Amino acid sequence: xxxxxxxxxxxxxxxxxxxxxxxxxxxxxxxxxxxxxxxxxxxxxxxxxxxxxxxxxxxxxxxxxxxxxxxxxxxxxxxxxxxxxxxxxxxxxxxxxxxxxxxxxxxxxxxxxxxx
Amino acid sequence: xxxxxxxxxxxxxxxxxxxxxxxxxxxxxxxxxxxxxxxxxxxxxxxxxxxxxxxxxxxxxxxxxxxxxxxxxxxxxxxxxxxxxxxxxxxxxxxxxxxxxxxxxxxxxxxxxxxxxxxxxxxxxxxxxxxxxxxxxxxxxxxxxxxxxxxxxxxxxxxxxxxxxxxxxxxxxxxxxxxxxxxxxxxxxxxxxxxxxxxxxxxxxxxxxxxxxxxxxxx
Numbered sequence: 001x002x003x004x005x006x007x008x009x010x011x012x013x014x015x016x017x018x019x020x021x022x023x024x025x026x027x028x029x030x031x032x033x034x035x036x037x038x039x040x041x042x043x044x045x046x047x048x049x050x051x052x053x054x055x056x057x058x059x060x061x062x063x064x065x066x067x068x069x070x071x072x073x074x075x076x077x078x079x080x081x082x083x084x085x086x087x088x089x090x091x092x093x094x095x096x097x098x099x100x101x102x103x104x105x106x107x108x109x110x111x112x113x114x115x116x
Numbered sequence: 117x118x119x120x121x122x123x124x125x126x127x128x129x130x131x132x133x134x135x136x137x138x139x140x141x142x143x144x145x146x147x148x149x150x151x152x153x154x155x156x157x158x159x160x161x162x163x164x165x166x167x168x169x170x171x172x173x174x175x176x177x178x179x180x181x182x183x184x185x186x187x188x189x190x191x192x193x194x195x196x197x198x199x200x201x202x203x204x205x206x207x208x209x210x211x212x213x214x215x216x217x218x219x220x221x222x223x224x225x226x227x228x229x230x231x232x233x234x235x236x237x238x239x240x241x242x243x244x245x246x247x248x249x250x251x252x253x254x255x256x257x258x259x260x261x262x263x264x265x266x267x268x269x270x271x272x273x274x275x276x277x278x279x280x281x282x283x284x285x286x287x288x289x290x291x292x293x294x295x296x297x298x299x300x301x302x303x304x305x306x307x308x309x310x311x312x313x314x315x316x317x318x319x320x321x322x323x324x325x326x327x328x329x330x331x332x333x334x335x
Binding site: 011014015016020021023024026027028030031032033034035037038039041043044046047048050051054057058061062064065072075076078079080082083084085086087088089090091093094095096097098100101105106 | 118119120123127130131134135137138139143146147150153154157160161164165166168169172173176177180181184185188189191192193207209211212215216220238242243246247259262266269270272273274276277278280281283
């Protein structure tokens with residue numbers, strides 16, 4: 001019992017290393033890739049791209065926090081990622097509205113003119 | 117110091133909600149799960165000593181973007197969707213597993229583990245100084261130019277979204293005065309399709325029309 005408690009205590013006191021943050025970011029990025037590859041709705045694909053952008057952002061912030069106490073370059077990159085993601089969502093969703101008006105749907109199967 | 121218990125709890129929330137967001141057939145639930153996932157990522161930013169970025173994450177990624185997405189889901193009437201055939205999903209999962217194995221091998225190869233014993237929170241003032249500082253004010257060249265480019269990008273995206281969603285030959289009347297092309301008194305903010313000046317002149321003013329006919333026109 002005492003050994004279990006000491007194990008838990010040492011687990012809680014050891015802190016989290018940078019690698020665990022990187023693995024979390026990598027897994028999140030892979031989830032996003034899975035969404036981009038398997039979804040057929042354009043809105044769902046955009047949501048998956050959002051997940052990938054956030055994974056990159058998380059990695060930037062984690063590396064920035066772990067390398068140095070006053071290193072904020074990663075935070076700057078994260079800020080720019082937020083701005084670009086917002087612009088991407090605004091334009092992307094406007095395009096989807098246009099696609100819906102002209103094709104009657106927002107599936108990838110609706111946009112196959114280049115294939116024929 | 118980042119507490120492992122909270123780290124693993126939040127990681128579980130992030131990954132599970134993200135997986136639900138990319139695999140659910142109900143698009144509305146997927147968008148809300150995505151908001152929850154981004155909210156959890158914002159909590160991690162607070163643990164990493166980035167309170168400003170955490171608040172930004174709550175406001176923009178967990179607040180604004182899911183709301184806009186939900187609006188578009190309603191407007192394009194795609195609330196329930198069919199998923200792709202299982203073969204594609206299996207191939208995608210296989211590719212994911214391969215990438216994950218490679219990633220973990222790459223991470224474990226580079227041995228030493230860093231521990232953030234004392235994370236100092238980065239204040240918004242520090243970020244602003246770094247972001248907007250010039251050689252005259254702080255002695256170091258900041259990222260002012262990139263900041264201006266980002267602001268122009270946001271402006272262009274805003275105008276582009278308005279232009280893209282505008283129908284062919286449609287004008288927006290009322291409070292949005294820039295886009296009105298036909299001089300005519302209509303109710304505030306009302307959208308109307310006939311944009312040719314001849315139509316606008318031929319149609320009687322909106323106030324003069326009897327209520328039933330006016331409803332018909334609006335419908």
